[in-house]
Amino acid sequence: MAEKNLDWGNIGFAYRVTDHRYVSNYKNGAWDEGGLTADATVCISECAGILQYCQEVFEGLKAYRTEDGSIVTFRPDMNAKRMADSARYLEMPAFPEERFLEAVDMVVKANADWVPPYGSGASLYLRPYMFASGPVIGVKPSDEYQFRLFATPVGPYFKGGAKPTTLCVSKYDRAAPHGTGHIKAGLNYAMSLHAYVDAHEHGFDENMYLDAATRTYIEETGGANFLFVTKDGVLVSPKSDSILPSITRRSLLYIAEHMLGMKTEHRPVKFSELKDFAEAGLCGTAAVISPVGRVVNGDEVIDLPSGREKMGPVLQKLYDTITGIQAGHIEGPEGWIRKI
Numbered sequence: 441m442a443e444k445n446l447d448w449g450n451i452g453f454a455y456r457v458t459d460h461r462y463v464s465n466y467k468n469g470a471w472d473e474g475g476l477t478a479d480a481t482v483c484i485s486e487c488a489g490i491l492q493y494c495q496e497v498f499e500g501l502k503a504y505r506t507e508d509g510s511i512v513t514f515r516p517d518m519n520a521k522r523m524a525d526s527a528r529y530l531e532m533p534a535f536p537e538e539r540f541l542e543a544v545d546m547v548v549k550a551n552a553d554w555v556p557p558y559g560s561g562a563s564l565y566l567r568p569y570m571f572a573s574g575p576v577i578g579v580k581p582s583d584e585y586q587f588r589l590f591a592t593p594v595g596p597y598f599k600g601g602a603k604p605t606t607l608c609v610s611k612y613d614r615a616a617p618h619g620t621g622h623i624k625a626g627l628n629y630a631m632s633l634h635a636y637v638d639a640h641e642h643g644f645d646e647n648m649y650l651d652a653a654t655r656t657y658i659e660e661t662g663g664a665n666f667l668f669v670t671k672d673g674v675l676v677s678p679k680s681d682s683i684l685p686s687i688t689r690r691s692l693l694y695i696a697e698h699m700l701g702m703k704t705e706h707r708p709v710k711f712s713e714l715k716d717f718a719e720a721g722l723c724g725t726a727a728v729i730s731p732v733g734r735v736v737n738g739d740e741v742i743d744l745p746s747g748r749e750k751m752g753p754v755l756q757k758l759y760d761t762i763t764g765i766q767a768g769h770i771e772g773p774e775g776w777i778r779k780i
């Protein structure tokens with residue numbers, strides 16, 4: 441299929457309407473057969489649970505054009521499972537994981553000419569989501585839901601691309617202990633918008649959230665987990681019950697340990713340790729690995745030794761490996777790549 445004629449190197453991280461999306465509805469205790477539609481709009485009750493009480497969960501994954509021109513997705517089974525976990529936590533019926541994978545394949549195939557070319561730095565972002573479509577006025581779970589999955593081509597999440605970001609330690613909290621920080625629900629992102637706008641108004645790219653209970657441990661940003669590299673070359677990533685279990689982070693820790701022979705630590709990370717790290721970065725589907733150059737906490741300014749011009753050498757190696765697996769020129773662990 442012919443590729444769409446976009447300036448692929450400069451598309452940014454934005455929504456573009458593509459041709460086909462998948463829809464399935466849940467009613468009377470069952471999901472319907474589902475299928476593709478050209479209709480990019482949603483029509484629901486004014487009293488739908490999503491509109492009143494924010495009952496919604498979502499996922500994010502990408503389809504990549506490989507060196508030989510074929511199209512692949514990266515560990516979509518992990519997204520299927522995490523979405524089912526998120527749904528159950530919000531008292532929603534899980535969308536069957538096998539059907540999630542079929543929907544991914546169908547939407548990518550139907551929008552194949554929207555998959556950016558190999559080497560462009562862009563990819564096709566996939567957004568599966570599920571929301572309460574039935575009316576609720578008392579606070580309770582809805583009886584009806586809609587699952588949808590659309591695709592939109594995207595470039596780098598941060599404007600500067602690979603240039604290190606500057607973060608501020610947020611005075612706001614993203615997630616409470618024993619709350620919803622570990623699931624991918626829109627409500628967590630609504631919570632973060634004021635903090636995000638505040639950070640941007642003060643010239644920062646993103647927030648670094650600390651743990652809400654003690655404000656001593658590093659949690660995550662609004663849309664990515666953290667990675668740190670110690671001066672001895674150990675890859676460290678924060679562990680917390682109130683952050684999203686990033687698929688990129690889990691993959692990178694595996695790659696570091698099993699493919700690059702590095703030592704890794706997944707453990708609570710104190711903010712006071714930050715000044716001793718050699719490199720810092722954000723990781724996620726959208727962020728891939730985005731380096732962090734500076735973190736500001738009130739009057740305290742912490743500059744990472746890797747500098748403010750480019751990614752540090754260890755994160756660069758991890759970046760090259762994971763993007764190499766996604767582009768098909770490095771063989772990844774079995775089952776990580778799903779051919780479309």
Ligand code: PLP
Nearest residue numbers: 663664665684686687688724725
């Ligand atoms: N943390 C948050 C809050 C996110 O929104 C995301 C994005 O999905 C991540 C972390 C990274 O997760 P993943 O690597 O699974 O995309």
Ligand code: COI
Nearest residue numbers: 500501663724725726727
């Ligand atoms: C993703 O990385 O897929 C996300 O969902 C992050 C989002 C904030 C864009």
